[in-house]
Amino acid sequence: KQEVTQIPAALSVPEGENLVLNCSFTDSAIYNLQWFRQDPGKGLTSLLLIQSSQREQTSGRLNASLDKSSGRSTLYIAASQPGDSATYLCAVTSGNQGGKLIFGQGTELSVKP
Amino acid sequence: EAQVTQNPRYLITVTGKKLTVTCSQNMNHEYMSWYRQDPGLGLRQIYYSMNVEVTDKGDVPEGYKVSRKEKRNFPLILESPSPNQTSLYFCASSLSLTGETGELFFGEGSRLTVL
Numbered sequence: 001k002q003e004v005t006q007i008p009a010a011l012s013v014p015e016g017e018n019l020v021l022n023c024s025f026t027d028s029a030i031y032n033l034q035w036f037r038q039d040p041g042k043g044l045t046s047l048l049l050i051q052s053s054q055r056e057q058t059s060g061r062l063n064a065s066l067d068k069s070s071g072r073s074t075l076y077i078a079a080s081q082p083g084d085s086a087t088y089l090c091a092v093t094s095g096n097q098g099g100k101l102i103f104g105q106g107t108e109l110s111v112k113p
Numbered sequence: 114e115a116q117v118t119q120n121p122r123y124l125i126t127v128t129g130k131k132l133t134v135t136c137s138q139n140m141n142h143e144y145m146s147w148y149r150q151d152p153g154l155g156l157r158q159i160y161y162s163m164n165v166e167v168t169d170k171g172d173v174p175e176g177y178k179v180s181r182k183e184k185r186n187f188p189l190i191l192e193s194p195s196p197n198q199t200s201l202y203f204c205a206s207s208l209s210l211t212g213e214t215g216e217l218f219f220g221e222g223s224r225l226t227v228l
Contacts, residue, residue, distance in 0.1 A: 031210070031211040031212075031215065032211070032215050034215070034216070034217060036217075036219075041222075042221065042222070043117075043203055043219035043220055043221045043222050044156075044203070044205075044217075044219040045219070046216045046217055046218070049213075049215055049216050051213060051215075089155075089156070091156075091217075093210055093211055093215060100158060100161070100171060100172070101146065101158060101161075101210065101217070102158075103148075103155055103156040103157075104155070105155040106155065
């Protein structure tokens with residue numbers, strides 16, 4: 001059964017720092033991996049989608065990598081800003097379980113001015 | 114505007130009183146899904162639908178029903194709600210979950226309290 005883990009659970013950094021969020025998954029048979037942002041009391045917003053055949057995707061200050069063989073993905077945020085404060089979740093679309101999407105528990109990021 | 118719309122956004126009900134949470138998307142998406150989010154447990158999938166008239170159980174389907182009679186709508190039905198179904202519910206849709214258009218769009222959430 002696919003399991004997704006995110007470390008750390010919470011992270012606090014000063015403004016301007018570059019940071020890395022980690023996501024690991026147990027079954028490498030995936031269609032894709034997505035990173036989401038969730039603000040308190042709100043729905044999730046998709047940030048980046050990486051297909052299983054891709055190694056990375058970039059959008060602005062965000063870069064996500066995928067290493068399927070080791071079951072890992074990272075989300076790199078450059079020059080962090082207070083507006084980046086939110087919970088970041090990763091999710092994999094499991095190749096062995098049809099249309100199931102399995103989420104990690106998220107990393108709560110706080111960027112201090 | 115492309116969006117996923119859930120209603121109601123907030124609901125307080127009592128044990129056993131049937132309720133339906135509606136979900137509608139205007140993007141002609143094939144894939145739709147329901148999740149619940151609970152502190153310490155994260156997001157868990159309840160049911161999903163790959164297309165019209167096709168639905169499948171997620172990880173926590175007990176106590177819930179769904180239907181997909183038309184592409185845009187995917188209602189979540191609680192036939193006899195119980196307090197352990199108190200949660201924040203999200204509906205989401207995607208053009209095609211497994212392809213390049215697999216980006217998932219979420220509704221704003223429905224906070225349900227069962228007394």
